[in-house]
Amino acid sequence: VSLLIGCTSLLRPPSGSAGITRCGKACYSSCNPKVCIVGSGPAGFYTAQHIIKARQDVEVDIYERLPVPFGLVRFGVAPDHPEVKNVINTFTQTAKHSRCSFYGNVNVGKDVSIDELQQAYHAVVLSYGAEGNRSIGVPGEGLAGVYSAKDFVGWYNGLPNCRELSPDLSCETAVILGQGNVALDVARILLSPIDSLKKTDITQPALEALAQSQVRRVLIVGRRGPMQIACTIKELREMVNLPGTRPEMVATDFEGVAEALKDVPRPRKRLTELMLKTALEKPGEKEQERRNKASRIWGFRFFRSPIEVLADPNHNKIAGIRLAVNKLEGSGEGAQAVLTGEEEDVPCGLVVSSIGYKSLSIDPSVPFDSRKAIVPNIMGRVQQAAGLYCSGWLKTGPTGVIATTMNNSFDTARSLMEDMDSGTLDLSAAKPGSQSISALLEKRGVKPVTFSDWEKIDNVEMMRGEASGKPREKLLKVEEMLQVART
Secondary structure (H helix, E strand, O other): OHHHHHHHHOOOOOHHHOEEOOOOOEEOOOOOOEEEEEOOOHHHHHHHHHHHHHOOOOEEEEEOOOOOOOHHHHHOOOOOOHHHHHHHHHHHHHHOOOOEEEEEOOOEOOOEOHHHHHHHOOEEEEOOOOOEEOOOOOOOOOOEOEEEHHHHHHHHHOOHHHOOOOOOOOOOEEEEEOOOHHHHHHHHHHHOOHHHHOOOOOOHHHHHHHHOOOOOEEEEEOOOOHHHOOOOHHHHHHHHOOOOEEEOOOHHHHOOHHHHHHHOOHHHHHHHHHHHHHHHOOOOHHHHHHHHHOOEEEEEEOOEEEEEEEEOOOOOEEEEEEEEEEEEEOOHHHOEEEEEEEEEEEEOOEEEEOOOEEOOOOOOOOOOEOOOOEOOEEOOEEOOOOOEEEOOHHHHOOOOOHHHHHHHHHHHHHHHHHHHHHOOOOOOOOOOOHHHHHHHHHHOOOOOEOHHHHHHHHHHHHHHHHHOOOOOOOOOOHHHHHHHHOO
16 A cells, blocks of 8 residues: 555656656656666666666666766767767667656766665666776876876867866877877877868867977887787777878887787787787888888887876976886786886976776765775675665776676676566665656756757757867867756
């Protein structure tokens, strides 16, 4: 009886007679299981997609801090990789599903607490990613001219809080610390011909700054060797073929690498072979001609760790970076970098640290392992917190590509479905879901952005882009986004 009273006391029609809400979505019975997802990047959307497909009665609400969805697909994927952004089409289908709603411009942990979400929903999934930076932890990293890759990428991709970064590109040499795909993205953007970037969705301020850039040489530094490099072959091939550039490697870094190749897995083998060919082989006539004409240089520097960012004595900015020379102990993926006691100074005017993103805690009530920078979990179930789940980088740490996140999010969704089916997750009490949260937000003066509001922003960006021959010209301020969403 109490269940029936709970179901009818909320102002929603039963599931057979779906009414229509203000945003044009079908309104489902308050008896339906309600799941809330925090974060609208790949982890959030893939989790939502799997839940909606797995059960025909679950309603999913996605909350996002920014007025715009898609997380790192919008703000992390390089502008010259439009094909990677095609997943947005799939995410849009999910967002427009009758049992899914999007609420942008809601800062969970500030506008509404996790505890309040747990009271309103049967399950809460944390998928808000990794918005912090791992620090280099060396003297001088606070000097002007030192940036995290996350902020540098956010600057050229239009992340609102990186809008005013305006990096100084007046130097000749840039050093990137780290050798993963993000490091190579930054190197490629710094060295790409400006005409090719003009056809991408890179922001206008970044395009103007890169057009004036004096950077002619980019060194991509790693603490271990060629056999441990973290990038993938696609990104390496793009560097090798980048117009107007030539590679500059240190031949001795590759000693013994060819002999060690026979025992490694095929993806690693192909990647290393391409590196060896680029570094050591005499290029063919056509390639030699291309290299001779190149005005820009890139190269890997292996077996090096940063010790100190060196200051220009006359200005509060950098003059170079001091690197420790390492040797490897062990082999393969498990090899450790050990200091040799040698050091070297590299003059440079720009340092970009690409040594990893880091998840942050957004609510003190949620368990958080600050050493690993993840929410402690087993298969996506948050430990010591019934009804709380996590997916994406918050679950695993910042590793892998979008497909990795997809699989890890599907795993979390499966755990959640198992808990619903087994009764571990109590579905007997009706939950109000977005109805009570919307009332709370209204009381607090927070106006969420719906998915149809986002589509207005999307249209304005694409129209602005069309005018200058780009796929889109992103709005860079939250205020601008909200203004468009509310017209």
